[in-house]
Amino acid sequence: MSINDFVNSIKxxxxxxxxxxxxxxxxxxxxxxxxxxxxxxxxxxxxxxxLTEVVIPGTVKRIGKNAFEGVYNLASVKISNGVEKIxxxxxxxxxxxxSIQIPGSVNKIGRNAFYGCPSLKxxxxxxxxxxxxxxxxxxxxxxxxVHIPNSVNKIGEESFDDTVKIIYLPQDLAEDTTLxx
Numbered sequence: 001m002s003i004n005d006f007v008n009s010i011k012x013x014x015x016x017x018x019x020x021x022x023x024x025x026x027x028x029x030x031x032x033x034x035x036x037x038x039x040x041x042x043x044x045x046x047x048x049x050x051l052t053e054v055v056i057p058g059t060v061k062r063i064g065k066n067a068f069e070g071v072y073n074l075a076s077v078k079i080s081n082g083v084e085k086i087x088x089x090x091x092x093x094x095x096x097x098x099s100i101q102i103p104g105s106v107n108k109i110g111r112n113a114f115y116g117c118p119s120l121k122x123x124x125x126x127x128x129x130x131x132x133x134x135x136x137x138x139x140x141x142x143x144x145x146v147h148i149p150n151s152v153n154k155i156g157e158e159s160f161d162d163t164v165k166i167i168y169l170p171q172d173l174a175e176d177t178t179l180x181x
Contacts, residue, residue: 024048035059040067042087049073052096058082058105063090065110072096081105086113088133095119098142104128104151109136111156118142127151132159140164 013031015023019038024031027050033040035057042064045051052073056063058080068074069092077091081103088110091097099122102109106126111133114120120140125132127149134156137143145166148155152170160167 024051029053031055033057033060038062040064042066043069045071047071052076054078056080056083061085063087065089066092068092068094070094079103079106086110088112089115092116098122100124102126102129104149107131109133111135112138115139125149125152130154132156134158136160137164 013025013028014021015025020041021037021044022041024045029050030053031051032055037060039062040060043066044064045068046066047070049072051071053076055078060083062085065087066089069089071094073096074094075096075098077100082105083103084105084107086106086109089112090110091114092112093116095118097117098119101124104126106129108131112135113133114137115135116139118141121142123137123143123146125148128151129149130151131154132152136159138158138161141163143164146160146164147168148170150170
């Protein structure tokens with residue numbers, strides 16, 4: 001990393017190495033991830049208590065493990081088309097998050113990705129998503145219904161717990177998959 005790259009990453013409030021955000025610097029309320037960033041690293045925003053809003057461009061291919069875990073005040077997340085993977089525990093225990101739209105470019109929603117988001121009421125999963133990991137939306141008591149697109153071919157164990165009353169499944173997935181409680 002050159003000195004100019006280092007200074008630019010400090011100015012943006014993000015520590016960036018080789019196109020990967022490795023750590024947030026300071027206490028930002030809103031972060032617009034710069035275009036050109038390819039990954040949000042594991043634990044990059046871990047317990048960043050000041051953060052309320054994040055915008056993720058399509059140049060980001062992976063949202064890392066535990067990237068936004070415990071970001072208590074995170075209420076708004078915009079994930080652009082182009083993101084391919086939301087890794088395990090990426091948004092684990094974000095109690096202020098009330099809705100999320102998963103673009104069709106996402107291949108996999110990881111294990112426990114949105115586990116323990118008690119305010120999460122609305123989940124939109126776009127056509128193109130292929131896999132929903134174990135416990136991905138468990139322990140989200142405000143979530144009452146979810147529409148699963150035709151592209152999903154694997155739903156992990158207890159991806160949606162018993163607080164979700166209605167799950168709309170594509171016909172072929174409903175015939176081939178057993179959702180476990």
